[in-house]
Amino acid sequence: MASVLFIGLGNMGGPMATNLIKAGHEVTVFDLSAEACAQLRAAGAGVADSAAEAAPGKDYIISMLPAGKHVAGTYLGDSGLLALLDAGTTVLDCSTIDAATAREVGEAAAEAGIGFMDSPVSGGVAAAAAGTLAFMCGGSAETFEKAKLILANMGKNIFHAGPPGAGQVAKGCNNMLLAIHMLGTCEALEMGARNGLDPKVLSEIMLASSGRNWSLEVYNPYPGVMENAPASKGYQPGFMIDLMAKDLGLAGGIADAAGVDNRMGKLARAIYEGLQADGQGQRDFSAALEQYQK
Ligand code: NAD
Numbered sequence: 001m002a003s004v005l006f007i008g009l010g011n012m013g014g015p016m017a018t019n020l021i022k023a024g025h026e027v028t029v030f031d032l033s034a035e036a037c038a039q040l041r042a043a044g045a046g047v048a049d050s051a052a053e054a055a056p057g058k059d060y061i062i063s064m065l066p067a068g069k070h071v072a073g074t075y076l077g078d079s080g081l082l083a084l085l086d087a088g089t090t091v092l093d094c095s096t097i098d099a100a101t102a103r104e105v106g107e108a109a110a111e112a113g114i115g116f117m118d119s120p121v122s123g124g125v126a127a128a129a130a131g132t133l134a135f136m137c138g139g140s141a142e143t144f145e146k147a148k149l150i151l152a153n154m155g156k157n158i159f160h161a162g163p164p165g166a167g168q169v170a171k172g173c174n175n176m177l178l179a180i181h182m183l184g185t186c187e188a189l190e191m192g193a194r195n196g197l198d199p200k201v202l203s204e205i206m207l208a209s210s211g212r213n214w215s216l217e218v219y220n221p222y223p224g225v226m227e228n229a230p231a232s233k234g235y236q237p238g239f240m241i242d243l244m245a246k247d248l249g250l251a252g253g254i255a256d257a258a259g260v261d262n263r264m265g266k267l268a269r270a271i272y273e274g275l276q277a278d279g280q281g282q283r284d285f286s287a288a289l290e291q292y293q294k
Helices: 013-022 034-043 068-075 099-111 124-130 141-151 166-194 199-207 214-218 241-257 263-277 285-293
Strands: 003-007 026-030 060-063 090-093 115-118 133-138 155-162
Touching: 003 013, 013 026, 013 034, 013 060, 013 124, 026 034, 060 068, 060 141, 068 090, 068 099, 090 099, 090 141, 099 115, 099 166, 099 241, 115 141, 115 166, 124 133, 133 141, 133 166, 141 155, 155 166, 166 199, 166 214, 166 241, 166 263, 166 285, 199 214, 241 263, 241 285, 263 285
Parallel strands: 003 026, 003 060, 060 090, 090 115, 133 155
Antiparallel strands: 115 133
């Protein structure tokens, strides 16, 4: 069993750390929120007064933080954790952040002789609790082998996307495509419904035809078509519009850095940022359907 320092115990990090405890690992946690730490203490974790105090000597450091600035602040600089570690520790950042920061932390870790992997996830809060997340990893093959041993306790699909930053690029590509096919699915369903079709029947037709996609298959955005989808529960998340807008901003940065014309991603971003500006950020991202009904 491994010794782990887990940093960032929010909606995702809390259940992920809990799954590591359940798997028998020796887990120490740190979060700026005392309440989040107390919940993990009750689940069996040790609680550190600071990340720096607990980091040296751990087999793994795993972070699940809001954005690139939090990850850079945690690992880089004279007071960052990389300055305190040696080659015995593997660092896995599971946060969704910009690829440039992930590469910067990866390069700093390599210079210090420490294995680092950006390992963002797909799957959301329910998958974090169930231990069925998908991890998209960026780092060396050697670090990936070590990462798999611990990530397997929190997820079921673990991919090696390439060098540092590649995990964030894969995540950006995936979530941009998710936004685009969700919006396309909303548009097609409303178009059919307003032309007299039953959205349930239209969904069955498209599922058996070339329009088939994940949004139709497991997350139908039309209320009443799929009993357990957020659309049938008043668009309670699920996956919040705020998070989709964040991910589309990151995807835009990835496209721009490589000079890619991502006009579909930009349009999706404008639509989701518009919904945010309407005060809908906390609703599920499939609520985009309603904009076609106005
Ligand atoms: P959250 O806001 O619920 O949790 C973030 C936690 O980090 C908070 O508890 C906060 O106190 C803590 N934190 C912030 N700065 C810190 C620091 N410097 N040191 C220690 N703790 C600190 O966020 P979340 O929903 O758990 O998301 C975490 C990451 O996972 C984000 O990057 C998000 O984009 C990504 N993600 C979220 C989902 C989802 O459905 N919620 C799905 C996939 C990926």
